[in-house]
Amino acid sequence: MESMMIWMPIIMASLGLIYMVFKKAWVMKQDAGDGKMKEISDHIYEGALAFLNAEYRLLAIFVIIVSVLLAIVSFIVPTTHWLIVVAFIFGAVFSAYAGNIGMKIATKTNVRTTQAARTSLPNALKISFDGGTVMGLGVAGLAVLGLTAFFIFFFHFFMGGSWTNTMDMTIVLETLAGFSLGAESIALFARVGGGIYTKAADVGADLVGKVEAGIPEDDPRNPATIADNVGDNVGDVAGMGADLFGSYVATVLAAMVLGNYVIKDMGGSISDAFGGIGPILLPMAIAGAGIIISIIGTMLVKIKSNDAKESQVMGALNKGNWTSIALVAISCYGLVTWMLPETMNMEFFGEGLQEISSMRVFYATLVGLIVGAVISSVTEYYTGLGKSPILKIVQQSSTGAGTNIIAGLATGMISTFPSVLLFAGAIWASYAFAGFYGVALAASAMMATTAMQLAIDAFGPIADNAGGIAEMSEQEPIVRERTDILDSVGNTTAATGKGFAIASAALTSLALFAAYVTFTGIDGINIFKAPVLAMLFVGGMVPVVFSALAMNAVGKAAMEMVQEVRRQFKDIPGIMEGTGKPEYDKCVAISTEASLKEMMLPGLLTIGFPLIIAFVPMIFGMNNMAIAEMLGGYMAGVTVSGVLWAIFQNNAGGAWDNAKKSFEAGVEINGEMTYKGSDAHKAAVTGDTVGDPFKDTSGPSMNILIKLTCLIGLVIAPILGGHSTTDSHASEKIKKEVNLTVKSDDLAKAVITTTYTENGFEKTKKEIIEGSLEEVENKIENMKGKGIHGEKHFKLDSSKGETQKMVILHKPKNKS
């Protein structure tokens, strides 16, 4: 019997999308202002559309090429099914569509926020945050809808809609990986291309406009000003949306793969009220519940007083955020205890099978929620205005740009200390609670509030744009004051949002990494093998080179923009007097084309390296398992180094930015108040120039690099592994031989040798259990329970001081 529970996530996602449609209609109904406001807003909207259209053209080519390659592979390699191509295309289309919704609503909400700010602050918050909510629900809703729908489809297609064995489920999930790969490919374009776009436009507008022509920021006479405003949306809205869409899908997918592995460890099948796939459905159910919880959270974000300050606005956001995190914790408790068997068997490498209660899985989800919350505080500490690291950078600005930059670099570098200890602790704890399934579920729980996180995140650039529109259309000062309050809160949420995005990318990659190992069927990744170690080095290098390429790309794209703006200033008569109209669209086109062109090389690096590592040694006849291990080493290298460089670059960039901003309100340096225009401020501006590509281009790109690397690995895995997750437990006879040596009551050791046949070859697996006699005996007893049906040949006699042997023969439950 197939449980109805499989439909739950789709229903939740649909509810989220319906709610989004209503919200969107409501936002669009709001007053969009008039005259100049509308004109500017329309320019930004059109510029955003221009970027999207150019991106889609390039994307279409990319998707076609990859689809053809995937199709060829699926016809050559028997373990890969052609439906992965369909999943890939849909993954790309869904992610692109989610980005489209986000960009459109953001560029429509900005002017409405400005208009609302003319009457009241609570209204301005409501509209800007509702715009963010539409974005958040669009991303989360489409992610869960797409993933779940394809899962159900493949579940019926490959398994007839009911449990057969873990090998068939592996094929379902391998094919589903195409959806995730499609989504993450879009993220590459949106996050990396978008990151280059936003900084190229920014630098180009500033260098010629502010520096050479001496006109203020956001001045409509500057041909690049629209591109600059579009850039905020391209980078911060569409880029972040695609990033989290990718993380969301990949996390849930990885958790499902590991859920299947749990079932395998339990003997190849379980019986529960969910068609025997409870552990696989659980991550989707948590994601589905997260959507409804996020809606509840967004409803709590409101302020009443028109005289509210930043702290009240921040308080309203925090209330919504913390409530949704608490609700996710509660729903995790309910779902985990309801959907999972009370106790499960999980294989721990080197420790053998262990009995894991469902409560321990719940604790793992708590670990994920805590990491999501703490990483935001860590980021906030290292980049927040008025915090000690920022004050130190401000002090160091007094001795020049050199010392400012050293201080900023050092801050970013030191910030890796608590962040990495947090991640390492999270990996350890969630694994200790419930193995890699626990790690993946920790990530799933953290990602459950994605819609809420994105709403908080997207509201920032909307408020920023609203402020720009207020400035350009010369509104009353009170309007700008109100949007400034929102913008200031938005800056804080942008920093914490980046922390959340890194954490999600890190945990997602780990989950994918674990899923990879199970797909390939390797015993683990042993870095004492030199080729694996060599690949760990190569993987570690790639994020560093990727970052450099992304930074150089910004420089090149900005130079093209500079030349175009110079040309317009020279060629268009009356442009400086305001009588000649600048050709905004040309600047938008240049930024668009340059950004998409310049992302090719880093993109190629990301995609090319894993393919080379997998296929070049294959051509030379290397053993597939050895290749799989090398590729795993590469993935680990990219992940470790990528996480470090993401934290370093994001936090250094954020710190420089706020060190510079500190001068706006004035700072005390060596007992003297120092303001904008001072030498120290100029040094801080130089620091910010360095920090800009760090925090908006290369830093956030790391998320995509590490996730995409692990996903490509996952898609290659079946080619290398040839379905070595073959459900040998379920299909063939197994012999377990236990050699128990009792030295004393406190010291016993059992060597368990499992012999089974796989692909016609007899294989042996060895586990060693050490500990007190009681512990060891309990573990041996457990091996005989749940899912594995054994018969003893020799009874163990714990009093004897010498090695004894016991043989357990397993007759699987579902002999096919």
Next chain:
Amino acid sequence: MESMMIWMPIIMASLGLIYMVFKKAWVMKQDAGDGKMKEISDHIYEGALAFLNAEYRLLAIFVIIVSVLLAIVSFIVPTTHWLIVVAFIFGAVFSAYAGNIGMKIATKTNVRTTQAARTSLPNALKISFDGGTVMGLGVAGLAVLGLTAFFIFFFHFFMGGSWTNTMDMTIVLETLAGFSLGAESIALFARVGGGIYTKAADVGADLVGKVEAGIPEDDPRNPATIADNVGDNVGDVAGMGADLFGSYVATVLAAMVLGNYVIKDMGGSISDAFGGIGPILLPMAIAGAGIIISIIGTMLVKIKSNDAKESQVMGALNKGNWTSIALVAISCYGLVTWMLPETMNMEFFGEGLQEISSMRVFYATLVGLIVGAVISSVTEYYTGLGKSPILKIVQQSSTGAGTNIIAGLATGMISTFPSVLLFAGAIWASYAFAGFYGVALAASAMMATTAMQLAIDAFGPIADNAGGIAEMSEQEPIVRERTDILDSVGNTTAATGKGFAIASAALTSLALFAAYVTFTGIDGINIFKAPVLAMLFVGGMVPVVFSALAMNAVGKAAMEMVQEVRRQFKDIPGIMEGTGKPEYDKCVAISTEASLKEMMLPGLLTIGFPLIIAFVPMIFGMNNMAIAEMLGGYMAGVTVSGVLWAIFQNNAGGAWDNAKKSFEAGVEINGEMTYKGSDAHKAAVTGDTVGDPFKDTSGPSMNILIKLTCLIGLVIAPILGGHSTTDSHASEKIKKEVNLTVKSDDLAKAVITTTYTENGFEKTKKEIIEGSLEEVENKIENMKGKGIHGEKHFKLDSSKGETQKMVILHKPKNKS
């Protein structure tokens, strides 16, 4: 019978030291000039002595504390012998003494070089290079002498001077690791403390002297000027010397450990003309030969023409360098083929025992020599004057300090690409040739020319100092011109020397890492175990935080110096008029104390983390093997990340430095010649300020961090492993069961299950061999050969299409 060959390295080292003593006497006999020259030189000499004495006081405390800790451990842990304490103390003393020789000769040679430059350039080169030669031979001679003497002593103490079994040899080598640990501890003080010293003095002298008081560089009125000149010797001479001393000793040690492992893989004993320890003696023999070869190399470094330019001087150095590399290659061929058995058995993880010919070991040494040469070219490309990366940074300086810094960072980051691919290729190739023994011998061959490398390296700062003395003592311009030629060549050799130091640190760490695995007896380091993966993350983070702490330390130490210089300018009457004498010694004292104080925190981080990882889980009762694997993951993380950050920081720093220097001769930017004093030059100076701590403090410190981490791991290893390298092959009966499945002539698979008893527990090891029938059969035949004496129970019949079984019982040769 004990071979005389064991004495060869000691004889070679002694010859090297005797040659050094003569060279030193010759240099000291040269004319040291008079008057002001002598006075300045004496100040520098006394400053250097002051630093050394302060360092020795701190070192003494450190050595006592560590000795007590080691002694306690050696009494508590039965697998550790108290003689490790003696080895540790001697390692520290030898390294410190080598540094002492180097510092003294460098500070005595500088003024003699100035004096020689008054008469001729060939003489100036001869004296400065001879000073470098004394340094190089002192380091290499003492390293080989100390290590070999202790090896012979322990070989007699633990084994009675003749082969017993690999377990006893493991104890010898574990105890010998104390010598290496002592040497590397000194390197921590010399390299990290020295790096902080040199930059603190430099920045302090410049900030108050050049910027605030407006007096030129090297002006004797500046109280910090002597400290600044001392700093060059402390950082570039003593720091580099201690660094390479540590690498040299550690590399040879690691190769010896892996040599012992080869003997173990060959059944626990071999018979050769070297007392059965040929593979263990070989690395020492190569090191010994390297000393004599280096002497020959240094003899070739001379020029004849007084009108020679940089290229001729460089050519003379290259001639000596390339000749010594070629001679090492030849001597490796001779020693390898002479000292190793013609074919050896080596265990390759996951591939089982393989037969390795001694020629393949020779190829591995060639890999090391190639890496040493190529890495220098790579470094030279990314940091060399007139090369494309530098020209790009120069161009980017025209748009300000921000773009200059982005360009410099990007250059350093991109330079990791060829460097890491080179290292990865070297690991792969040397491992493919001869396993981890091959990796360690590649490192040994590369390090064989250490004396020559150091001579080339130390000559640079001597020439630099000679130029400073010429300037301060107001010599004829021709003198400065001649020293400038030497200085300019010295700058290039400094960059390539840093490349060599990184390469040596990287290969040394890999060799130590491999030795660690054999000491602990773990099966490998599986990063699919979450605690291991978590430690890989933590390890990756440590170099980043270490670098930040080192950078901050420079800032703090420089601030103390600034205050002292300001005080002297205010308090000493007539100081600016040249009538009052500045208190140079106070500045030297401040730089000394501040640098040693500020290196505590990064030092603690380096030593503390591995101890915490090893002992905290032990207190909580974690399994030792699991801890060993975690610590291995940590070591790998530190190594991979440390190598990356070393390359990044060294090359970025070097690139900024030369971008700045490019302005001295003038550069073309956008069609215009631009010189010193331009805005672009000022931007380049800012870049150089950031680069200074990168290339002189945090970058080079990475070498010490990664080596010391791996060495601490190696010293902890026996505590964790409890001598699990127990020579089971030699002492107990082994059963090998071979299951051969022949699918076709092209596809056969053998599963070899080895059962043996270790520490009273029966253990099983499984190897899988796949390939053509012929290959598989050959491998099975090999298992029965060399060192392992087997008897077949079933004959294999290759025509059968089904699984067959064969059992081999091994009767070891040296049954004890």
